[in-house]
Amino acid sequence: MDTMRGKVWKYGPNINTDVIIPGRYCHITDPAELAKHAMADLDPDFVTKMSPGDIVVAGGNFGCGSSREVAPLSLKAAGVAAVVAPSFARIFYRNAINIGFPIFESDEAYAAIDEGDEVEIEPASGIIRDVTKGTEYRAQGFPEFLQQIIARGGLRAYAEEVIAGRQEAPAAT
Amino acid sequence: MGMTISEKILAAHAGKERVEPGEIVMVKVDVNLANELSAALAIDEFKKIKGASRIANPRSAVFVPDHFTPNKDITTAKLVQRVREFALEQNARWFEVGRAGIEHCVLPQNGIVGPGQVIIGGDSHTTTYGALGAFATGVGSTDVAVAWAIGQTWLRVPPSVKITYHGSLRPWVTGKDLILYTIGKMTVDGATYMAMEFHGEALRELAMSARFTMANMSIEAGAKNGIFHVDETTRDYLASVGHTSYTEYRSDPDARYVKEVEIDASAIEPQVAFPSLPENARPVSEAGDVEIDQVVIGTCTNGWIEDMRDAAHVLRGRKVHPRVRCIVVPGSQEVQRQMVREGLMQIFMDAECIVSTSTCGPCIGGHMGVLGDYEKCVSTTNRNFVGRMGARSAEIFLANPSVAAASAIAGRIAGPDEVVSRQPAAAAV
Numbered sequence: 001m002d003t004m005r006g007k008v009w010k011y012g013p014n015i016n017t018d019v020i021i022p023g024r025y026c027h028i029t030d031p032a033e034l035a036k037h038a039m040a041d042l043d044p045d046f047v048t049k050m051s052p053g054d055i056v057v058a059g060g061n062f063g064c065g066s067s068r069e070v071a072p073l074s075l076k077a078a079g080v081a082a083v084v085a086p087s088f089a090r091i092f093y094r095n096a097i098n099i100g101f102p103i104f105e106s107d108e109a110y111a112a113i114d115e116g117d118e119v120e121i122e123p124a125s126g127i128i129r130d131v132t133k134g135t136e137y138r139a140q141g142f143p144e145f146l147q148q149i150i151a152r153g154g155l156r157a158y159a160e161e162v163i164a165g166r167q168e169a170p171a172a173t
Numbered sequence: 174m175g176m177t178i179s180e181k182i183l184a185a186h187a188g189k190e191r192v193e194p195g196e197i198v199m200v201k202v203d204v205n206l207a208n209e210l211s212a213a214l215a216i217d218e219f220k221k222i223k224g225a226s227r228i229a230n231p232r233s234a235v236f237v238p239d240h241f242t243p244n245k246d247i248t249t250a251k252l253v254q255r256v257r258e259f260a261l262e263q264n265a266r267w268f269e270v271g272r273a274g275i276e277h278c279v280l281p282q283n284g285i286v287g288p289g290q291v292i293i294g295g296d297s298h299t300t301t302y303g304a305l306g307a308f309a310t311g312v313g314s315t316d317v318a319v320a321w322a323i324g325q326t327w328l329r330v331p332p333s334v335k336i337t338y339h340g341s342l343r344p345w346v347t348g349k350d351l352i353l354y355t356i357g358k359m360t361v362d363g364a365t366y367m368a369m370e371f372h373g374e375a376l377r378e379l380a381m382s383a384r385f386t387m388a389n390m391s392i393e394a395g396a397k398n399g400i401f402h403v404d405e406t407t408r409d410y411l412a413s414v415g416h417t418s419y420t421e422y423r424s425d426p427d428a429r430y431v432k433e434v435e436i437d438a439s440a441i442e443p444q445v446a447f448p449s450l451p452e453n454a455r456p457v458s459e460a461g462d463v464e465i466d467q468v469v470i471g472t473c474t475n476g477w478i479e480d481m482r483d484a485a486h487v488l489r490g491r492k493v494h495p496r497v498r499c500i501v502v503p504g505s506q507e508v509q510r511q512m513v514r515e516g517l518m519q520i521f522m523d524a525e526c527i528v529s530t531s532t533c534g535p536c537i538g539g540h541m542g543v544l545g546d547y548e549k550c551v552s553t554t555n556r557n558f559v560g561r562m563g564a565r566s567a568e569i570f571l572a573n574p575s576v577a578a579a580s581a582i583a584g585r586i587a588g589p590d591e592v593v594s595r596q597p598a599a600a601a602v
Contacts, residue, residue, distance in 0.1 A: 018558040019558065026210050061365060067296055069214055070214070091297055091312065156218065156221060159222050
């Protein structure tokens with residue numbers, strides 16, 4: 001994964017999947033169509049004001065609520081490069097990893113970064129750099145198994161290896 | 174060092190002696206649930222997996238179309254069509270409209286879920302089945318698709334929090350009030366990534382329906398799963414639905430918990446969770462004067478026959494307030510059939526409620542009762558997030574069925590005591 005650089009859009013804690021992609025859009029499966037409704041009930045102007053490559057920084061428990069995979073999908077399709085938050089709700093967390101959408105856990109980054117800041121992220125090291133402020137933070141590392149999935153771009157590639165007999169199943173950490 | 178019930182079930186499904194919290198394991202999946210929304214995305218993903226063409230264990234795959242069904246428009250009709258074709262072609266279990274209902278009521282009632290199983294579902298309220306002593310958790314569509322392909326899923330073993338309810342329940346207090354109170358105490362991310370393990374003598378008197386409600390809403394505290402131990406109530410329920418072969422697991426006395434929460438259940442009165450988070454719970458007596466426009470009674474959280482009896486008891490011989498729409502949503506066709514047998518349909522209709530088909534519709538702002546601007550709704554559903562049931566400006570207050578029914582009559586948030594003088598005896602109504 002390449003280094004990301006973009007402008008920050010900042011939101012508070014407990015951003016739930018209903019406001020990321022409201023139920024009325026959950027029958028949509030086409031990413032381009034989903035992209036139009038990302039953050040619809042949190043910040044209705046989000047998709048018009050953001051640019052591809054921008055970064056969302058939000059408070060803890062990001063993505064709580066529904067299991068809808070269209071939540072990370074809509075953000076990914078809208079061009080959001082990554083979400084940085086102190087913690088993620090567990091289904092959003094696994095959905096993001098499974099579909100290859102970058103997320104980073106950091107208390108310090110959330111506390112310090114402001115909306116509009118220019119931020120750079122090195123996915124491999126988890127270094128989050130606030131270019132505007134000249135500060136730097138390090139995101140929590142992922143467990144080894146998840147690193148493997150992230151490196152493969154998602155869970156599908158892992159499943160293909162299991163099917164092809166190249167991967168032990170069940171595999172421990 | 175002992176293990177918790179959640180750890181034991183995961184260890185058994187990972188083929189290991191023991192597992193540790195934080196460890197990631199691949200586990201065999203006994204039941205893999207999808208509704209039409211999670212299934213549609215999962216089917217797209219499944220078709221992209223090289224080497225996968227058939228569901229590895231087709232009878233473990235269960236499909237329940239319930240979110241936008243009966244189909245609300247052409248788009249959703251086509252989506253359900255696609256899912257139906259896939260499910261039938263794969264020889265999976267398909268629960269059609271008219272023979273089913275809302276997934277989390279349908280699976281228990283058909284004897285599909287039971288103690289000791291690992292159950293995943295493309296719906297966050299899959300946690301419901303923990304009431305039966307299963308490890309049940311919500312996942313996304315890619316997880317569902319991969320588990321179809323390889324029969325397994327990855328899970329990080331959750332640390333467990335032990336929640337013990339002491340004493341006995343006050344009148345009108347149900348599982349809904351216990352869980353709303355608990356979420357209020359723990360906050361909406363107080364149990365993130367954790368297993369919520371429910372204990373205590375106050376739970377012994379709870380019917381299966383009330384336990385389902387509590388496990389259903391464990392996700393609202395961020396939990397990975399909510400779990401009860403099997404007792405006589407569970408065994409009787411399982412026998413009644415024909416689920417006869419299962420393994421009961423129990424937490425060891427020296428099992429490890431990251432947190433222990435003690436709750437005096439006898440001090441809890443019926444709760445109302447104010448907008449826009451389930452943690453905003455307060456006693457109904459402290460709700461103040463809140464005029465309402467709509468009431469929803471039922472759905473996967475409180476759509477069981479016991480919930481319908483509670484609501485009917487309050488509504489019997491009374492009328493819904495002229496300004497209020499009261500929508501009753503039985504959890505399943507089976508519940509609705511029982512409502513007819515017991516005369517509850519007549520009570521609801523005479524009270525000028527509408528009794529809807531079983532659907533998630535109003536709870537997700539999908540159809541069959543969507544809220545307009547600035548409307549206020551008392552609902553027995555599980556989420557009161559901004560925009561959840563319709564307009565962004567609408568407000569949702571979560572409560573149990575008796576409180577919802579009393580509020581429908583009063584036209585404002587009201588406790589059942591304000592409308593009826595006494596609570597029904599358990600089996601009398």
